[in-house]
Amino acid sequence: MLYRENGQFKTSYAADQQIFPIAQDRWAIVGLLLFAFVGIPLLVDEYLLRAILIPFLILSLAALGVNILVGFCGQITLGAGAFMAVGAYAAYNFHIRIEGLPLLLSFLLGGLTAAAVGIFFGIPSLRVRGLYLAVATLAAQFFTDWVFLRVPWFTDNASSGSVSVSNLQVLGWQIATPVDKYLFCLGWLVVFALLAKNMTRSAIGRQWMAIRDMDVAAEVIGIRPLFAKLSAFAVSSFFVGTAGTLWGFIHLSSWEPAAFSVDRSFQLLFMVIIGGLGSIMGSFFGAAFIVILPIALNQFLPAFGGLFGVTISTAGVSHAELIVFGALIIFFLIKEPHGIARLWSTAKEKLRLWPFPH
Amino acid sequence: MKLRKFALTASATAVVLSSLVAAPTVLAQAKEQFFPVLVYRTGAYAPNGTQWANGYVDYLKLVNAKGGINGVKISFEECETAYATDRGVECYERLKGKNGGATVFQPLSTGVTFALTEKAPVDKIPLITAGYGRSESQNGAVFTWNFPLLGTYWVGAEVAIQHIGKKEGGVAKLKGKKIALVYHDSPYGKEPIPVLQELGKTYGFEVQLLPVAHPGVEQKATWLQIRQQKPDYVLLWGWGVMNSTALREAQSTGYPRDKMLGIWWAGAEPDVKDVAEGAKGYSALTLQHGAEPNSKVVKEVLEQVYAKGQGTGPKDEVGQVLYMRGLLSAMLGVEGVRKAQERYGKGKVMTGEQVRWGLENLNLDQKTLDSMGFAGVMRPVQTSCLDHMGSSWVRVHTWNGSKWEFSSDWYQADDKVLRPMVMLASSKYADEKKLKPRTPEECKK
Amino acid sequence: MGFFLETLIGGLMAGMLYSLVALGFVLIFKASGVFNFAQGAMVLFAALAMARFAVWIPDWLGIGNPALANTLAFLAAGALMFVVAWLIERLVLRHLVNQEGATLLMATLGIAYVLEGVGTSLFGSDIYKIDVGMPKEPVMILEGSFEGGLLINKEDFVAALIAAVLVGLLALFFQKTATGRALRAVADDHQAAQSIGIPLNRIWVIVWCVAGVVALVAGVIWGSKLGVQFSLATVALRGLPVVILGGLTSIPGAIIGGLIIGVGEKLSEVYLGPMIGGGIEIWFAYQLALVFLLFRPQGLFGEKIIDRV
């Protein structure tokens, strides 16, 4: 009954165009942010931070990027992993080759490099679309896999081809403990999520969505497909690229191209599909779902089997994980093609009317 | 409303999150030494990973059946990594604090090893990488928590050249020869390259590099190139299905199998059994042991574990090459604990830091090994603070169409060649990471 | 010259196998507009079934004759693929009629995961052998014409032949039988086909069954070459550039595309690879497909897409 917008009249367009036009939502988000910045570091142990929360934050950022391209602009990509790799390796090279370059700047430059590469691999989108484009993006994936394995310059001639970083400092802040890493990723994500939201609610976002929904009509209105598509590729790759830098620098701190393989690309695509195409919020839901599901299954299935006196082997769990994962994807596609975000907003609609059904 | 929604969300989150960490920690108080087991029983590398894991777990079960480590029972938990680095890291994070803290990690993946090398010093948990991992981590002064026991890839590469040299009738005869390296395109496969190139310069042979992309099922072009270039020898540095594919392609392009020499990860039953006759004459290095179905320790496993129906894998695979590798790896970890107990108190549960001391002061002489049932399986290992490898004995075995047979004497890697490279690479690492290598004095502590 | 020919022939034979995988894609796409990412998982599943049945069936029935055991295993695996096809239509596709291509694509990715999981739980994740008596040793021909002669891989040759025969049979099936014609009608226009009384659901089951059989044949060939294990699922990724090059809706496209990709990647790896470090064939195939796409967005033989406003 408390979740109502009655009485909250908008007196200006500015008020109507806020990200969260309903006051309760604004408070909830403030609460959530407070909890994330203050509560979680106090409450949560290292395992949760390192194995779940940090990957969740970073993959949310990547999913956000993929969602911009797939969900908002309608260009399917199976090569997101490639742009993570480009971001990570570019940032690595800026980091080690330019003495004294601030880490933040390396990260941003990594993202920008990814954006540039993204534009390049986005060019086919001007000619081909849909499934053909999806496969074309795989070309980017396999090509970058190869480049970072094979061109020693990118890995600073490391004999093994694996690179590592340490002693990360941002503006004098040593990012060493899991809590530091968590807070850094969280801060980064909050900023970029805000930027993403702003883009999607202003002219550029409308251009992307117009191209997605009806590209001929968009062109007739004066939206240039070239600009709209390539800017989506650029922004998306930038996001995905910086997620890659965080994944490499902050999460793994030592990585090889396999960290950004085609499996990662599929994983990111699943996140946006399950989370909700064309929804900022959905990217978070999707990332949470995909990060937690396998770990949860891993922990629950043996315990669950134990209840019935069945020991489920490690292999059994992994197989079950594949099956459950696949089945859930299918289930979502059939039951809720718009993903968890839609479930969420339906629930909110219901809540607004509760306790009256209509 | 906000409050209620918030409370709901928060409690739901709390339930999910706590269930993720909580459950088994309750049991942790028991006096048990916890061995996390990172395995891969699914995915592209499962056929090989599974055998290793079975051997590893069976040995832990054997130790328990025999009363534990001076009375301390071993507890263990598997975690599936699927040979993927990020999943390996997650497993590490999940298991490192469980059941009173992890004793030692053995990730069985070079990629995971690279990632954990950064993390282990912070958590103070030793990392045993018997026969894989970073070659320069032999230097315990810099890599204080890594233990590439029994051998590294550089040892493998150096011995491989020794063996080829011997077959040719002396390393001097290698001049002008051409040796191709068919390798898994990953940190694992790239490790031997610097040593081969170095030796190539010294002895005057040419090294031809032929990378094979993961998972290694597409090698037609590689073997066409081999057919064209006609290298005198082919070194096979593969893992999983890549090995058997290489042998099949060698067969179908007619490259003589007896000119092929594999690393010890390319010399086990899953690699050759389906190629059977087609792989006859193919040789591979061994990490001391081969297939050892007749060794005493295997008999013990069969009697004390399998006879009671507690075996982890199929009985007929007990004693196969990768099974033995897993078993040996577990043994090394257990012996590290045993050694640590000598110093820090017998019958107590050791911390990771104490186990590191144990691993650094490992001294398994032949008598001890024989008494543990490893007679004929392996040779003595003695580590120190500065040498985390302990020994570099290697034999070669050859597939006769139905089983592996030893076909060479013992080799030992040439320290004169490898030591400078290890020192150079590890000091480069120390510089990058701004680490101060341990001095001999610090070691004594 | 001899070596060039060898590479060329090797590429053509590898290409024929790619065509076989690509054919699975094309069949399903033509009839239902589904881009079936699960084709690789189907290959794995079928091969696993075949490999295990070939061991189990003699055990159950006490058959000693390996040829008979293989035949029975093949039939059993084929029957299993029919069941799989039926289940896929029943449980998944039926509920996703008229969804967008992207949704269907994701659904097949889900199917792929389920098939991989079910396959490895039912049949195990070890490496298994399919032995249908393929010749393994190479032969040399034309030793008089070229120095060292031309080496022909008999196994590849037989595999390519089988693939070619299967492709031929499928073409006949599509052209000559009533079911084939119905399938083509569905491919051209779903609604029109339905309106003249072609039952869409049945057609889909049939086409997935056919794709299942194609997967089984591909699985047997690849499994016999490489051993049956998890990596077989990745052959789907090898088939993708082929369909892109050939066009998603064209059976001849799948064949020609397979040959072009096969030859292209082998030649590139052998001649271009050493210059830039090797291991290039996978991405080269994709780039090759991409370059073609830029000039012909619908693939070599695909139907031209015209926008209507």
Place this chain on the structure above:
Amino acid sequence: MSRQIGEVILDLKNVSLSFGGVKALTDISFDVREHEIRAIIGPNGAGKSSMLNVINGVYRPQQGDIILRGRRFSRMNPYEAAKAGISRTFQNIALFKGMNVIDNLMTGRNLKIRSNLIQQAFWWGPARREELAHRAKVEEVIDFLEIQHIRKTPVGRLPYGLQKRVDLGRALAMEPSILLLDEPMAGMNVEEKQDMCRFILDVNDQFGTTIVLIEHDMAVVMDISDRVVVLDYGKKIGDGAPDEVRANPEVITAYLGASH
């Protein structure tokens, strides 16, 4: 009517268009004067929609010129056309289904947006001001079309008639000088048609917008248009004021004749 019909602003000269050998338009010429309502009629498949598509550059004619305010284009492209002030609606409603009404109309303001991507990302300075200004403009269109109650509804959920109105709204949001309407009244009931007629006349009257219109409903066409072009099988068979066209025998046999 108070409006003053002006000079020729759009002139099509000898336009021919074919698709892979099939002729859609053959050697068609006609002009459009400023502020007038110009109708294109003809039986199904006469090439009417193709004609509109040529005018705003969706299709590229093989031959012929388009002269817009004295500038000669041998081929238009949609972006150039939009910049030159041509906007249009679509026969099969080409709204952006994933967006709500306001956002659909806001896309119409796209060409007038000056702030760049970075400014928009930060929702800062000019970007924010612009967003508000354009929103105000869009609200005017909403008021004009009387669709205030559905502003925040996703267009996919709207009934057909309203979708058509939003389609018109999006075109109006561009503040076009020439508005191309492709069967704006197809599929509507009488009441909706009357509304739509009123909006078209009001647009023409209040904003002085030149209108090129395709419509099937003869009564409507004859009522509201100033001049009519008749196409049949891609050829022009008549051109002139409604009454003239009605009297043209060729038109009667080809088109009107078809109805008896």
